[in-house]
Structures are given as structure tokens and as C-alpha cells.
Amino acid sequence: MTAQHIPSYYTASAPPFPVQPALAGDERADVCILGAGITGLSTAIELAEAGYKVIVLEAQRIGWGASGRSGGQAIFGYGCDQAKITALIGQDDSKKLFDWSLEALDLLRERCRKYSIDCDWRDGHAHVPIKPRQVLELQQWQRDLEETHGYATQWWSREQLREQLASDRYLGALFDRNSGHLHPLKYTQGLARAALSLGVRIFENSKVTALVRGDKPVMRTENGSVNCDFAVLAGNAYVRGIAPELDSRIMPVGTYIGATESLGAERAQALIGNGMAVADINWALDYFRLSADHRLLFGGRASYSTLPPPDLAGTMRRRMRRVFPQLQDVKFEQVWGGYVDISLNRAPHWGRLGSNVYFAQGFSGHGIAATGLAGRVIAEAIRGQSERLDVFAKIPHLPFPGGRTFRTPMLVAAMAWYKLRDAMF
Ligand SMILES: Cc1cc2nc3c(=O)[nH]c(=O)nc-3n(C[C@H](O)[C@H](O)[C@H](O)COP(=O)(O)OP(=O)(O)OC[C@H]3O[C@@H](n4cnc5c(N)ncnc54)[C@H](O)[C@@H]3O)c2cc1C
Numbered sequence: 001m002t003a004q005h006i007p008s009y010y011t012a013s014a015p016p017f018p019v020q021p022a023l024a025g026d027e028r029a030d031v032c033i034l035g036a037g038i039t040g041l042s043t044a045i046e047l048a049e050a051g052y053k054v055i056v057l058e059a060q061r062i063g064w065g066a067s068g069r070s071g072g073q074a075i076f077g078y079g080c081d082q083a084k085i086t087a088l089i090g091q092d093d094s095k096k097l098f099d100w101s102l103e104a105l106d107l108l109r110e111r112c113r114k115y116s117i118d119c120d121w122r123d124g125h126a127h128v129p130i131k132p133r134q135v136l137e138l139q140q141w142q143r144d145l146e147e148t149h150g151y152a153t154q155w156w157s158r159e160q161l162r163e164q165l166a167s168d169r170y171l172g173a174l175f176d177r178n179s180g181h182l183h184p185l186k187y188t189q190g191l192a193r194a195a196l197s198l199g200v201r202i203f204e205n206s207k208v209t210a211l212v213r214g215d216k217p218v219m220r221t222e223n224g225s226v227n228c229d230f231a232v233l234a235g236n237a238y239v240r241g242i243a244p245e246l247d248s249r250i251m252p253v254g255t256y257i258g259a260t261e262s263l264g265a266e267r268a269q270a271l272i273g274n275g276m277a278v279a280d281i282n283w284a285l286d287y288f289r290l291s292a293d294h295r296l297l298f299g300g301r302a303s304y305s306t307l308p309p310p311d312l313a314g315t316m317r318r319r320m321r322r323v324f325p326q327l328q329d330v331k332f333e334q335v336w337g338g339y340v341d342i343s344l345n346r347a348p349h350w351g352r353l354g355s356n357v358y359f360a361q362g363f364s365g366h367g368i369a370a371t372g373l374a375g376r377v378i379a380e381a382i383r384g385q386s387e388r389l390d391v392f393a394k395i396p397h398l399p400f401p402g403g404r405t406f407r408t409p410m411l412v413a414a415m416a417w418y419k420l421r422d423a424m425f
Contacts, residue, residue, distance in 0.1 A: 002019060002205055003059070003060035003061050003064065003204065003205050004060075004061070005060075005061055005063070005064055005068060005185075006064075006069065006336055006338075007334065007336065008068075008069055008185075008257075008259070008334055008336040009257075009259030009291065009295065009297065009333070009334045009336075010068060010069065010183060010184060010185035010186075011068075011185065012334065013183070013186075013291070013293070014183065014185040014186045014189060015186075015189075017061075017062060017189045017192070017193075019061075019204060020058075020062070020202045020203060020204040021203060021204070022203055022204065022205040022206050022221075022223065023057060023203040023206040023221050023223060023224040023225075023226070024223050024224050025223075025224045026224060026225050026226075026227070027055060027201075027224065027225070027226045027227070028053075028226070028227045028228070029053050029054055029055040029201075029226055029227075029228045030047070030052040030053045030054065030228060030229050030230065031043075031044075031047050031052055031053075031054045031055075031228055031229065031230045031231075031232060031382060032054075032055045032056075032057065032217070032219045032226040032228040032230075032231050032232070033054065033055070033056045033057070033231075033232040033234055034057055034208045034211075034219060034231070034232065034233050034234060034235050034239065034242065035056075035057075035058060035059075035065070035233070035234035035235040035236065035238075035239065036056050036058035036061075036062040036063065036064075036188075036192060036202055036204070037063065037065045037066060037067035037068075037188065037234060037236060037371065038067045038187070038188055038191060038367070038368070038371035038372055038375070039067075039234035039236070039360050039367075039371040039374050039375055040056055040058075040232065040234035040375070041056070041062075041188065041191040041192055041194075041195050041375070042111075042191065042371060042372045042373075042374065042375025042376060042379075043232050043234065043358075043374075043375035043376075043378050043379050044056050044195045044198075044200045044202075044375070045111070045191060045194055045195050045198060045200070045375070046375055046376050046379030046380075047379045047382060047383075048195060048198035048199055048200045049198060050379070050383060052382075053199075054195075054199075054200045054201070055200070055201045055202075055203065055226050055228070056195070056200060056201070056202040056203070057203050057206045057207075057208050057219060057221060057226065058202065058203065058204045058205075058206060059205075059206065059207035059208070059235075059238070060204065060205070061204050061205075062188065062189060062192045062202060062204060063184070063185050063188035063189055063192070065235075065236055065237075065238050065338065065339075066236055066237065066238075066338050066339065066340060066341075066363075066367065067184055067185075067187075067188040067367075067371070068184055068185040068188050068189075069184065069185075069257070069336060069337070069338040070184045070338070070367070070368060071181075071184075071257060071277075071279075071287050071289070071297065071299040072181045072182050072183060072184045072187075072277070072289065072297070072368065073125060073179070073180075073181050073277040073279060073287060073289065073368065074105060074108055074125075074179055074180055074181060074182060074368040074369045075125055075176070075179040075279075075366065075368070075369065076098075076101050076102055076104075076105060076151070076176065076178065076179055076369070077098065077101050077366070078097070078101060078346075078347060078348050078363075078364070078366055078370060079342070079343075079346040079347065079348070079362070079363060079364025079365055079366035079367075080345060080346035080347045080364065081141075082094060082097075082098055082144070082148075082149070083144070084345060084346070084347060085097055085098075085347055085395065088345065088347060088394075088395050088396060089391070089394045089395055091148075093391050093394060095148070095149065096388075096391055097391065097392070098149045098151070099149070100373055100377075100388065101369065101370060101373070102151070102178070103373060104369035104370050104372055104373035105178055105179065105369050107369075107372045107373060107376060108182075108187075108368075108369050108372050109121070111190075111191065111194065111372065112187070112190070114194075115190060115191075115193065115194035115197075116190075117186070117187060117190030117191070117193075117194070118186065118190070119182040119183045119184075119186040119187035119190055120182055120183040120186065120291070120292040121180055121181070121182045122180050122181055122182075122275045122276070122277075122289075123177055123178075123179075123180045123276075124175070124176070124177055124179070124180055124274055124275065124276030124277065125175070125176050125179035125180060125181070125276055125277045125278075125279070126156070126161070126164075126165070126173040126174065126175045126176075126276050126277070126278050126279075127141075127173065127174040127176075127279055127280075127281055128161065128165075128169075128170035128171075128172070128173045128174075128278055128279070128280050128281070129170060129171045129172055129173075129280070129281060130169060130170060130171065130280055130281075130282065131171070132171065134171070134280075134281050135171050135172055137281065138155075138172070138173075138174045138281065139155060139174075141174060142155050142174050153174055153175060153176045154174075154175040154176075154177075155172065155173075155174060155175075156172055156173040156174075156175055157172055158170070158171050158172050160172075160173070161173040163273065164272065164273045164274045164276065165271075165272055165273070165278065166270055166271050166272075166324065166326065167323050167324055169322065169323050170280070173278075175276070179277070179369075180276075180277065181276075181277035181289045182368070183291070183292070184368065203221075206221045206223075206224070207221060207222070208220065208221055208235075208239075208242060209221060209222060210242070211231060211233075211242050211243065211357070213231075213353070213354060213357060215356075216228065216229065217229075217230070217231040217356055217357060219231060229356065230356045230357075230358065230382050231356065231357045231358070232357075232358045232359070232378055232382075233246065233357065233358070233359040233360075233361075234359070234360060234374075234375075235361075236339075236341045236361060236363070236367075237250060237251075237252035237253075237339035237340060237341035237361075238252075238339065243353060243357070243359065245353070246349075246353075246359055246361060248399035248400060249343055249344070249349055249361070249362065249397045249398070249399055249400070250341040250342060250343055250349065250361050250362055250400075251341075251342050251343075251344075251400050252339035252340070252341065253302055253303065253339060253340050253342050253365075254302065254303035254308065254309075254337050254338070254339055255299065255300070255301070255302050255303070255337060255338065255339075255340055255365065256299065256300065256301045256303070256309070256312055256316060256335065256336070256337035257297055257298065257299040257316075257335070257336060257337070258297070258298050258299075258313065258316040258317070258320070258332035258334065258335040259291065259295050259296075259297050259332065259333055259334045259335075260295045260296045260297075260298070260320075260327070260330050260331065260332055260333065261295065261330065261331055261332075261333050262293055262294045262295050263294050263295065263296060263330065264294055265294050267294075268290050268294035268295075268296070271290070271296065271324065272289070272290055275289075275290060276289070277289035284300065284301070284302045285300060285302075286298070286299070286300040286319055286323060287299045287300065288320075288323070295333075296320070296324075296327070296330070298316060298319065298320045298323075298332075300316070300319050301315055301316060301319065303337075308337065312335050312337070313332050313335045316332060316335055317331075317332060320332075340363065340364060340365040340367075341361050341362060341363055341364070342362070342364040342365065343361070343362030343364055343397055344397065344398050344399075344400055345395075345396075345397070345398075346362075346364040347362065347364075347395045347397070348360070348362050348363060348364075348370060348374070348392060348395065349361050349362030349395070349397045350362075350374055350377065350378070350389060350392040350393065351389065351392065351393035352381065352386075352389065352393065358378045358381060358382065358389075360374035360375075360377075360378060362397065377389050377392065
């Protein structure tokens with residue numbers, strides 16, 4: 001049966017994308033990529049631009065995973081604090097990684113321009129504090145960005161923020177004009193269109209069931225196989241059993257979004273005057289933004305047990321009204337969720353298995369921009385320039401404790417502690 005996207009505001013508002021064929025029979029490519037999310041498609045584009053023959057195998061539809069469902073907030077940096085990366089690999093390499101995260105934002109814009117991808121991009125992002133300790137944390141972060149990385153952001157007082165955001169919940173903002181937000185499914189499908197135009201072959205409904213490693217890796221599906229020189233694993237939290245040493249180093253965590261009915265241009269503008277995306281810095285954070293057709297897209301409510309939360313729409317409504325009590329009369333038209341691939345230290349986990357199998361995972365809920373960079377860095381390595389991938393590969397990654405049976409309950413317990421801390425201090 002042909003796979004379908006999960007229903008969401010994004011699937012309802014993106015133009016239809018032609019179904020790509022399923023793999024049938026044996027094929028040959030220079031590079032075979034598992035997964036048609038941003039990571040896989042970005043890798044494909046870079047390699048096809050360089051003349052490589054590329055095949056992408058997607059179990060469902062293009063953008064079916066996190067890339068087509070996300071909050072769409074494209075932000076500098078990675079899933080963990082930069083200070084954590086510095087502690088893991090030292091100041092010099094950490095600085096390089098930070099600079100490359102800015103390149104990731106440039107790359108995103110460049111691809112949209114080059115391939116005429118219309119994905120409703122809007123500039124501007126604010127990290128917002130709820131508690132006094134978070135004000136200090138964000139102000140320290142701002143100083144650090146400026147002094148260590150030469151990256152200028154703005155600190156807004158509560159009153160300055162209130163001029164742009166109609167909520168009394170927050171005590172200020174760290175505002176970055178260079179970050180922004182987009183329609184993630186339109187963007188991912190735009191990348192797929194670009195890849196197809198470069199001669200990349202994308203097979204949908206083609207789940208990889210096995211990767212045979214060796215001098216010439218083989219990716220197998222139920223009805224075919226691809227022999228290649230290089231294999232790339234870009235299956236994120238959705239892939240299991242293809243490379244067990246990678247599975248144990250990430251944990252799928254559910255996160256959820258609701259799209260309200262259209263608020264109309266005037267009411268939407270009154271809510272977020274400058275149209276920026278917003279995220280608080282709680283452990284179980286709220287994040288929100290306006291869509292191009294004036295809806296509020298409100299995300300949050302992480303599920304560390306991977307079970308869908310009961311009464312999701314009700315929970316999302318309560319969370320939204322805590323931020324915007326003036327939206328009592330506003331309903332969610334769609335509520336959906338997806339998995340993010342968190343690593344134990346929340347740092348990116350990108351690298352190589354043996355000499356010819358590459359992977360990128362561990363985006364830890366911070367992948368809209370970084371996935372594009374991951375594709376570029378992996379493509380560079382396949383082309384023989386692995387300097388940048390080698391820096392990422394220095395980051396140590398431990399498996400989640402507890403093995404397959406106990407890691408979920410242990411993580412649930414750990415997260416409960418962080419949520420309690422957010423609630424109390
Ligand atoms: C609800 C939600 C909100 C988010 N919000 C944000 C945000 O606001 N900002 C941000 O920066 N990040 C956000 N993220 C994270 C971000 O979306 C991801 O980090 C990013 O999209 C990951 O892209 P990817 O290409 O690596 O993986 P995916 O987009 O998940 O793609 C992986 C693909 O691999 C396919 N696949 C898996 N197994 C196989 C197999 N065996 N064979 C073939 N194909 C396979 C899947 O079907 C899937 O399509 C969010 C994620 C979610 C779920």
C-alpha cells in the first residue's frame with residue numbers, strides 16, 4: 001500500500017508532490033542514501049551537483065519524518081549548549097562548529113534562492129525566559145556568543161519584548177535576526193525537487209531492510225537492492241536495526257504541535273508583531289510562530305516514553321492559553337507529532353562506520369538548519385575532504401544506559417526531574 005504523510009497543517013497547505021516509484025529490482029549508484037528528510041536530500045544535492053550518481057531510498061514519502069512535521073524554527077547552534085561542545089572537544093574545534101552552524105543558516109537561504117524553493121521563510125527568532133534564573137542564563141549566553149564567537153544578538157527587556165509579543169509570560173528575550181522560520185514540508189519537498197532536477201533518483205515506499213557492509217555496500221529493500229560505493233544513513237529517530245551501534249546512541253522522543261484556525265491578518269499581527277519564531281528555554285519547552293496564512297503553530301509537550309499523550313489537543317490548548325490567555329475562543333484545527341532523535345549529551349552525532357558508510361543523527365530537536373550542513377559535510381567527506389566531518393566525529397557519544405529494555409523508564413525518570421526543576425526554580 002502507498003504510504004501517506006501523517007495529517008498536519010503542513011500536508012494540508014503544501015502543494016501535492018508527485019509520488020516517486022518504489023524500488024523494484026537491482027540498481028547501482030555511486031552513493032545510496034537511506035532517508036528522504038533534509039539530511040538525506042541535502043547530501044544528495046551536494047553529491048549530484050558534483051557529478052555523483054545518487055539514489056535515495058525512503059520508507060514512506062519524501063519529508064514523512066521529522067523534516068516534514070517540525071516546528072520549522074531554524075536556529076544557529078546545535079541541540080546542546082555550545083559550552084557543552086567546548087567541554088567535549090575544546091575551544092578551537094567548538095568555535096569551528098559554531099561558525100559552521102551559521103553556515104547552515106546561510107546554506108538554507110542559498111538553497112531556497114538557487115532552487116527557487118518557496119517555503120514561507122521569515123526572519124527572526126527569540127529565546128525567551130520564564131524565570132529570573134533563565135534571564136541570567138540567557139544574558140550570559142548572549143555575552144558568550146558575542147565574546148567567544150563574535151556573534152551579535154540583541155537582549156530585549158520585558159517591555160521591549162512586549163512591544164512585539166502579546167504575552168505577559170516572559171521576562172525578556174534573546175533576539176536573533178539571522179535565525180527564522182519556514183514551512184518545513186514545503187522546504188523538504190523543494191529540496192527533493194532540486195535533487196530530482198540534478199538527476200538524483202528517489203524511491204518512495206522503499207524501506208531499507210538491510211545494509212550489507214563491505215568494499216561495495218548494498219542496501220536491500222523488500223523488492224530490490226542498490227549496490228554502491230558509499231552508503232549514507234539519514235533515517236533519524238525512525239530507523240531501527242540497520243546499524244545497531246547507531247541505534248543505541250539516540251533515543252526517539254515525541255514532540256507535538258497544534259495549528260489553530262486562521263486568526264486573520266490583524267489578530268495574528270497583534271500577537272507577534274514582527275512575525276518572529278519564539279521558544280522558551282524550559283526543559284519541556286513551548287515553541288510557537290505564525291504561519292503564512294495567519295495561524296498560530298504552537299509546539300511543546302515532549303513525551304519521553306514515546307507514547308502519544310492522552311487528550312493531546314486539550315493539553316496543547318491549555319499550554320497555548322497559558323501563553324496567550326486572549327486566545328480562549330481559538331481552536332486547534334490540526335494537532336500532530338513526531339520523534340526527535342536525542343543523543344545522551346544532545347550534541348550532534350555525525351561520522352563514519354568503516355570506510356564507506358556515513359551517518360548523521362542526534363540533532364536533538366535542533367535540526368532544521370543543521371541537517372542541511374550535515375548533508376554538505378558528509379558529501380565533502382565522500383568526495384575525499386573529511387576534515388570537517390572528522391571534527392564532528394571527535395564528539396564522544398555514549399549509548400543510553402539501561403539497554404533497550406530500561407533506557408526509556410530511566411529517561412522518563414530523568415526528565416521528570418528536569419520538569420520538576422523547571423516548575424520549582
Ligand atoms: C514535531 C517536531 C518539531 C520539531 N521542531 C523543530 C524546530 O522547530 N527546529 C529545529 O531545528 N528542529 C526541529 N525538529 C527537529 C528536526 O525536524 C529534525 O532534526 C530534522 O528534520 C531531521 O531531519 P532528518 O533528515 O535527519 O530526519 P527525518 O526528516 O526524520 O528523515 C528521516 C527519513 O528516513 C526515513 N527512514 C527511516 N528508516 C528508513 C528505512 N529503514 N528505509 C528507508 N527510509 C527510512 C523516514 O521515513 C524519514 O522520512 C522538530 C522535530 C519534530 C518531530
